[in-house]
Amino acid sequence: MRGSIQSYRKVSLESQIADASPHKITQMLFSGALDRIAQSKSAMEQRDIATKGLLIGKAIGIIQGLKGTLVMDAGGDIAANLANLYDFMVQRLTEANINNDPAALDDVSGLLREIKEAWDAIPPEMHNVTSENH
Numbered sequence: 001m002r003g004s005i006q007s008y009r010k011v012s013l014e015s016q017i018a019d020a021s022p023h024k025i026t027q028m029l030f031s032g033a034l035d036r037i038a039q040s041k042s043a044m045e046q047r048d049i050a051t052k053g054l055l056i057g058k059a060i061g062i063i064q065g066l067k068g069t070l071v072m073d074a075g076g077d078i079a080a081n082l083a084n085l086y087d088f089m090v091q092r093l094t095e096a097n098i099n100n101d102p103a104a105l106d107d108v109s110g111l112l113r114e115i116k117e118a119w120d121a122i123p124p125e126m127h128n129v130t131s132e133n134h
Contacts, residue, residue, distance in 0.1 A: 021128065026069065026119060027119060029062050030066070033059050033062040033063055033112055034113065036055045037055075037059050038109070040105060041105045043055060044096075045102070056096060063090055063112075064090065067083055067087070082115070089111060089112070092104045092107050092108050
């Protein structure tokens with residue numbers, strides 16, 4: 001039963017991604033990272049070290065993916081600052097994993113939420129605008 005649920009979720013996610021704009025995909029990445037961090041905090045509280053490590057690793061991968069989407073040449077100071085912030089988040093998640101530190105998870109969640117809220121506030125008419133359009 002669990003395998004069929006996971007298969008359904010995978011197909012559903014793949015379908016959402018196939019139909020999503022780059023803006024929507026970025027929103028999904030933020031949500032995915034926040035979900036993994038929340039799940040890892042729960043695993044940490046339950047002393048499930050293996051699951052905690054797996055979920056923190058997934059959150060790190062998502063954040064590295066977000067960093068990889070930055071257009072450094074066109075993004076200027078904003079892209080550079082976000083890259084540094086993403087590096088800081090990866091460092092804090094690594095510390096959270098090593099030290100079983102829920103406060104570090106909360107720090108990263110707070111930062112991600114702020115960035116996601118700013119991203120979510122971008123008006124729909126600007127979702128497909130790139131630096132090349134200016």
